Amino acid sequence: MGRAEERRARQRGARRAAHVRSSGAERGVIRRLFTWKKILGTFFGLCLLGMGAFVVLYMVVDVPKGNADAQKQSNIYKYSDGSVLVRTGTVNREIVELADVPKEVQRTFVAAENKSFYRDAGVDFKGTARGLINTLSGKGKQGGSTITQQYVKNYYLSQDQTVTRKLKELVISLKVDQQYSKGDILAGYINTSYYGRGAYGIQAAAQAYYGVDASELNVAQGAYLAALLQAPSQYDWADASDEGRKLVKARWKYVLNNMVEEGWLDASQAQDLKFPVPDAPKAAPGLEGQTGYLVKAADEALERQLVSQGTAADMDEAKAVVDAGGWTVTLNIDEKKQKLLEKAVKAKLTSRLDPEKRKVDANVQAGAASVDPKTGKVLALYGGQDYTKHYLNNATRRDYQVASTFKPLILAAALENGSETQDGRPITASTVYDGTSERPVVDDGRKVGFAPPNEDDVNYGDVSVQTAMNKSINSVFAQMGVDVGMDEVMKTAGELGMDVDGLQSVPAQTLGSMGASPLEMAGVYATLDNHGKKVTPAIVKSAEHKDREVDFPDPVGEQVISREAADSVTSVLTGVVDDGTARLSVREAPNRGGQQVAGKTGTSDNNKSAWFTGYTPKLVTSVGLFGEGAVGTANESKQVTLKGAAGGGRVNGGGFPAEIWAAYTFGAMGSTSEFDLDTDMGAAVTPTVEPTPTVEETPSDTPSAPETSAEPTTEAPTSAVPTEEPTVEPTDGATTRQPTAPATTPTFGIPENPDDSRGGDTG
Incomplete structure (x- = not known):
């Protein structure tokens, strides 16, 4: 070993020795500072300090008098103008x-x-x-x-x-x-x-x-x-x-x-011992009619906000805080519109029901919610005939399928994502699809195992998206959902305001098989009406209490889909009213006065629910009818068919729900208004192909092949009622019948309901 190498070895040894000495010194310092005796002494010292503090606390804290908050007080509920709705008693x-x-x-x-x-x-x-x-x-x-x-x-x-x-x-x-x-x-x-x-x-x-x-x-x-x-x-x-x-x-x-x-x-x-099923709830006095539904909806909104802002740990605790009383709650409910909605339901539905004559009439439950799309305020709400007789709020319940009122959300997802058909064509209002009933849905050339029927198995052949929306053709929207991608469809639905948590992204959802409430659907359509800015319906305007403040979020949120996508859907939905399943009840309503309307009907599997959700530039209202069987021994009510209610046949969304909607909306809207739409598609676009639909041979009691309705024009959607009569009268779900000779003056009655010969989503 050379001298240089020996020198380097000595240097490395010296550095190692120095490091060892340094580490040893550090450990020595740690041992001196953190000995077991010192650690134990500190621990016991803290314990003694805590015990001493507790003794002092025990000495200074006495048993107080009973808390005043333990004594329940009344709550006061007011309409939006400050007039008193009810005191809770x-x-x-x-x-x-x-x-x-x-x-x-x-x-x-x-x-x-x-x-x-x-x-x-x-x-x-x-x-x-x-x-x-x-x-x-x-x-x-x-x-x-x-x-x-x-x-x-x-x-x-x-x-x-x-x-x-x-x-x-x-x-x-x-x-x-x-x-x-x-x-x-x-x-x-x-x-x-x-x-x-x-x-x-x-x-x-x-x-x-x-x-x-x-x-x-x-x-x-x-x-x-x-x-x-x-x-x-x-x-x-x-x-x-x-x-x-x-x-x-x-x-x-x-x-x-x-x-x-x-x-x-x-x-x-x-x-x-057997589980003792409790009795059904009974409303407190003073909550008769719609009052109880309004109070319950307001309470639930307040409770959610208490949890959201951290005043209460959970909904149970929040409910206890609200029920303890002392609140003054002002609702966004407009008293005049509220009365108009109640009057419309009575005139167009409940006055026609006779449970003593027809058992099915006792099963009909109606719910509705009306929202201002610019502010998100809930202006009117209908929860059922009487809160003291039917405790469950039909305006907020989510247990019935929304059916074809979901179809506009599929189109919104397609437009928002710039989606294309399987052969690469952009999806627009004029895009042509195969409207054959029970046509297998395909994805990249492979069948996905889903082939939904159209109402009454009607085959439409090649139709435009506009016509498919007007006639509520299931096979078209099932394929469109796969073209867009069901994950994207459900994502867009959630962004628009539907609660899609826990729902599977499967093609069957295109038929609106999920549950939602009229209030929820009013919010979704209000977002479309508000040009894609999120609208979350707000029933509470303010809530005051002597001990706490509650701040409510702005009901109008951020842009969730583009204005062009939202406005294009609105334009398409004007066709449903002017030349589709809502034509009789809405377009020809005598008090329409030329008001522009967009909307969609829906009728669920086996006619257990029927819907119309529609809007003008100033007002969005969703009306749902639900078939609810009698409450059993377990306080459970089963979903039953609405067929035969009021002595008719199938209850379609274009029937009672659309009639209620029209009677209320055209009475509540004041002056007429026009949509301000940023779109170049929709009801104003002439489809590239508009063939005549066909029906496969079926027994004689199956409806004959329907004729097509009038061709859409290339002009912007008109605010006037069209004068040209279509050759057929479409019903919810697109089953059509040859009309009888028209009356000289349009009537505002129930559209004829065809027999329910087929299950599945019917429009």
Whole structure:
């Protein structure tokens, strides 16, 4: 080894030695600073400091008087102009003595919430610590509280999610447990807790859910009420989803099993108990007619906003805050338009129904919502004939298929994405599709396993998109959906305002097989009417409370699809009114006065629902009819057909729904107006091909091949009622019949409904 190499080796050794000495010195410093004795000393010091702070807190915090917020107050609801709609009435609470509640029912609450209640000191330190951590980390509502802690929170404190409130709850709970008997605490708990349906306390809950006094409850009913406290709105059998019903049944069994474990109930007796399905809800006095529906919709909107802004941890807590009272809620509802909508439904539908003569008439439920497309305000809402007789709000329910009212969203997706047909042609209003019934849908030359029938199996041959929309041809829009891509279709539907979470992107969705509410569909079409700017219908204008402020978001949002795409869909939808399935009820309405209208009809599988959603430049309204069977023993109503209602045949979207729409809209709109459309396609475009549709040979009772309607012109959509009569009278879903001789004066009656000879989406 040369001298140079020896020198370099010595240098490397020196550097390693220096590094070792440095590392050793650092470890030495760490050992001196963080010895086990110092760590343990610090830990115990913090513990002593915390204990000292708790002792001070325990000394300075006394058991306060009962919280005023525990006493329910009235809410005041107003129309948009400030006039009073309703005051919600008296406090729905009646205090009962614990001795008046059967012993086994008392124990259901202990079994549900706090099995160690009779043995503990009133607090659960582990649960409280977990709650504090959740609160500090922003995870929201905490669990693990004892019955004593929950009673203290309900009666002495507030629902605020803060560390200060939780610490006070802990101290007051310890003192309450020392100063009061377990019986007093349990009585306070079951008398102050919120059970849903506006019921505070076990007496009000017993009446609300089972129509009996608390003294008459049995153990099965008590176990349900005890289970209900965990999530009142989610577990209310009348409104619960399938998942909610499974959860509350499991919770009910959990309560009974705990009672068995504690020796309060025989296992054999628990095994024999049947789930006690509660009675259907009954509305409070003063909420008759449409008032209850308006109040319920406003409450739900306020509750969602309380959760959104963090005032409440979840919807159950928000509902308790709203039901506790003290609110002044001003709705966007226009009193005059509200009365007009109610009058239209009565004149065009309910006055024609006779349940004593026709059983089907008892199954007809109507819902409607009307929205200002420029502001998003909900101006009128129809939830059913009477809130005190039909608790479920038909304007906000989402359990019926929207059928062909979904077709415009497919076209919107095609235009927004610049989509093309399978052979590379851009999709526009004049693009030609094969309208053959049950034609297999193809994607890149392969059949996708979906071949929907047109109404009554009518074959249309080659038709334009405009004609397909006018006649609501299923086979065309099923293929268009695949051409666009169902992922894109569902994405656009969501952007326009439909709730598509959890829905599969499959071709069957092109028939509108998903559920939606009239309010939801009014928002979707309002977005189209507003040139593609998102409109989220807002029923609440403002909500004031002495203890809190609520800020509501702007109902009009950002541009979700291009103006050209939205306006092109609007232009196409004028054809549905002027020469399509809504022609008789809307175009020829005597009070139309030349008003431009765009809209779409829809009739679902087996005629279980029928829709018309339409709009003018100033007003969007969606009307739905739903076939709802009688409520069974489980408080469940099944979907049934509307066929035969009012003595007619099939109930199409161009019938009752369109008539209600026209009677309301043309009475409410004031002066006429024209659409300001940025488009070069739609009802004004002449299709490149407009062949005559054909029908395959069928038995003699099948409708004959329909004739085509008048050719669209190349002029802009006119605001005047066309004078040229089409050669056929299209119905919802495009089944057509030869018309009888026209009357000298147009009548505003029910379009003739053809027999329901075919299932599937019918327009």
